[in-house]
Every structure is written in C-alpha cells, then in structure tokens.
Amino acid sequence: MLSLKNVYFFQAGIGILANAFLLLFHIFNIYQNHRPKPTDLTTCHLAFVHIVMLLTALDTLSADMFMSLNFPNDFKCKALLYMSRVMRGLSICTTCLLSIIQVITISPSTFCLSRFKHKLTNYVSYAFFCFWSLNLSSNSNMIIYTVAHSNMTNLFNINMYCSLSSMKPIIMEIFLTLALSQNVVFVGIMLLSSAYMVIFLSSHERRSEYLHSTSITPRTSPAKRATQTVLLLVSFFVIMYCLDIIISSFSTIFGKYDPVIWDVQRLVVNVYAMASPLVFISSDKRIIGIFQKHD
Known part of the structure; x- marks a missing residue:
C-alpha cells in the first residue's frame, strides 16, 4: 500500500498548505477591516x-512528535484519537454553521431567521x-478507553497503533x-439549508432570465456566488460523510484493523479537509485578484 500512502501524504500536504493560506488571508483581512464578517x-x-485535523491524521509524523517528547504510548493514542475525533466533529458543526449563515444572509426580511442578520x-x-464544548465533551470516551496495542483480549482495533478497550454496554x-444524534442533527440542518439555497438560486435564475429578456445583461451577484460556493461545500461534505459511514461499517463488521480499509478511510475522511479551502480560494474574488496582480 506504499502508493496509497504516498497519495495520502500528498493529499495532507496540499490540504495543510491550502488551509494555512486561507487562514492567514482571513486573519489579515479581519485585522485590516476591524469589522469581520460572519463568513x-x-x-x-x-x-x-x-x-489540526490533517496534522493529527498523519500517524507517522504525529507518533514521531510524541516520541520525541517521551510521552507514554497510551497518552499518544489518547491525544491523537481524541483530537482527531474532536476536529472531525468541529468540521461538521462549522460547515453546518456556514450554511446557516448563508441562509440568513440571503433571506428576505420576512424570513423567520432574518432578525439574527444584524448581530x-x-x-x-x-x-x-x-461547538467546542459539545465536541470536547461528547468525545471524552476516547480519553478514557483508548489504549496502545497490547496482548490484552477484548480490544477493538482502531488503527495500527491504538485500540479501544471494552466498556460497559450502557456507556457505549x-x-x-x-x-449519532449530533451528526444526524447537523447533517439534517445542512440538507434543509441546502434545499432552501437551491430554491433561492432557482428563483434568482428565473428573475435573471426575465431581466435578460428585457435586454438587461444579468450579472452574478456576490450573494449568489457565495451561495453557490456554500452549496457546493455542503453537497461535497454530505457525499464524503456517507462514504465514510459505509467504510466505517465494514471496519465495525470485521471487528479488526484492516490496513487497506484504514488507508482508504483516511483518504475519504480528509478529502473534504483538502478540497474545501481550494473551493474557497477559487471562488473568492479577493484572492483571485491577488493572484492576478502577481501574474
């Protein structure tokens, strides 16, 4: 699986660089304007x-980092898996929040959520x-029950380094x-907000066709462009999330660590983390303008 691992490291490298650029750009933009936009x-x-999600998913680099600090193996497993689960949960929550913000931004004053627009x-x-409080608490079981591989029985393997020890059925x-309820709620909100944005874009398209028929050249508004970007991100996230559930089901059914399934799952889980900054960068006119000035 050497070639697949190379693809994974390439994916993580591109994702970290793209997200770092996006993060620095928005920090600089917020510092300049002093009135940051919600988006x-x-x-x-x-x-x-x-x-953080991509860094914690780099098992080799992360393990070497903790090894250099002489942390026990159990601590390494607990820290890496806990951070990984928390970041995945925050990714779901933040994407959901982004879709809600866009719905509120484009909604008319008669919409029930429009009163939140000014604050x-x-x-x-x-x-x-x-979000941080919810995910830090809901994944706390990873701190208690994650252990490094040992000769103990009744362990459920998570990856090549770590396992989950048995827990009481009621706690599980x-x-x-x-x-499950957390993911269902947030993904459900994403789907509802996406449906609203699709309706908004359809009505906007009909108005554009009317303007075009009256010889007025239609232009893509910033609101429509931002809505298309968020809609693309949410749709892509839901697809990757469904694939992740399917692959995780195979791991649960087999009940043991399989290197092929694990590598494929890592690729699928991190596709969204890699692709989302590229979507933001390619659709933001401010960033495009920066690149055009340096051509």
Whole structure:
C-alpha cells in the first residue's frame, strides 16, 4: 500500500498548505477591516480545524512528535484519537454553521431567521464556544478507553497503533447515541439549508432570465456566488460523510484493523479537509485578484 500512502501524504500536504493560506488571508483581512464578517470568521475557524485535523491524521509524523517528547504510548493514542475525533466533529458543526449563515444572509426580511442578520458576528462567537464544548465533551470516551496495542483480549482495533478497550454496554450506548444524534442533527440542518439555497438560486435564475429578456445583461451577484460556493461545500461534505459511514461499517463488521480499509478511510475522511479551502480560494474574488496582480 506504499502508493496509497504516498497519495495520502500528498493529499495532507496540499490540504495543510491550502488551509494555512486561507487562514492567514482571513486573519489579515479581519485585522485590516476591524469589522469581520460572519463568513470570514467561520471560514477562518474551518481552516484552522482542518489544519489540526490533517496534522493529527498523519500517524507517522504525529507518533514521531510524541516520541520525541517521551510521552507514554497510551497518552499518544489518547491525544491523537481524541483530537482527531474532536476536529472531525468541529468540521461538521462549522460547515453546518456556514450554511446557516448563508441562509440568513440571503433571506428576505420576512424570513423567520432574518432578525439574527444584524448581530451574526456575535452569534457566531457563541456558536464556536458551544461547538467546542459539545465536541470536547461528547468525545471524552476516547480519553478514557483508548489504549496502545497490547496482548490484552477484548480490544477493538482502531488503527495500527491504538485500540479501544471494552466498556460497559450502557456507556457505549450513551456515547453512540450522543454521537449519532449530533451528526444526524447537523447533517439534517445542512440538507434543509441546502434545499432552501437551491430554491433561492432557482428563483434568482428565473428573475435573471426575465431581466435578460428585457435586454438587461444579468450579472452574478456576490450573494449568489457565495451561495453557490456554500452549496457546493455542503453537497461535497454530505457525499464524503456517507462514504465514510459505509467504510466505517465494514471496519465495525470485521471487528479488526484492516490496513487497506484504514488507508482508504483516511483518504475519504480528509478529502473534504483538502478540497474545501481550494473551493474557497477559487471562488473568492479577493484572492483571485491577488493572484492576478502577481501574474
């Protein structure tokens, strides 16, 4: 699986560089304007989450880093898997928040959520606090039950280094229910917001056709362009999330670590973290203008 691992390291490298560029661009933009937009804050947060997510997923580099600090193997497993799960949860939450912000931004004054439009920046800060609190607590079982590989039986292998020790059925059901309900709620909100944005784009397209019929040249508005970007991101995320569930189901059914399934799952999980900054960069006129000036 050497070639697949090379693809994975290439994917992680591109994703880290793209997210780092996006993060620095938005930090500089926020520092210049002093009045950050909700989308800038959310994109900045998403880029940071994806950088940490990609770094913690690099098993070899992460293991070497903890080895150089002489941390015990159990601590390395607990730290890496806990951070990985928390970042994946934050990625879902932040993408969901981005879709909600876009729905509120494009909605008319009669829409039920329009009253939040003028204080979105404050609400985004509160949302970040809630997301971090939720994911840090809901994944706390990884700290307690993750162990390094040993000769013990009744361990469920997670990857080539770490396993989950057995836990009481009631505790397992609580954490599984919490994780499943959290994902269902956020993915469901994404789908609902996507449906609203599709309706908005369809009605906007009909108005554009009418303007075109009256000899007025239609132009793509910033709101429509931003809505298309968010819609593309949400659609891509849902597809990758469904693929991840399918692959994870195979691992659960087999009940043991399989290097092929693990490598494929790592590729699928991190595709969104790599692709999302590229979508933002290619659709942001401010960034495109920077590259055009240096041509």
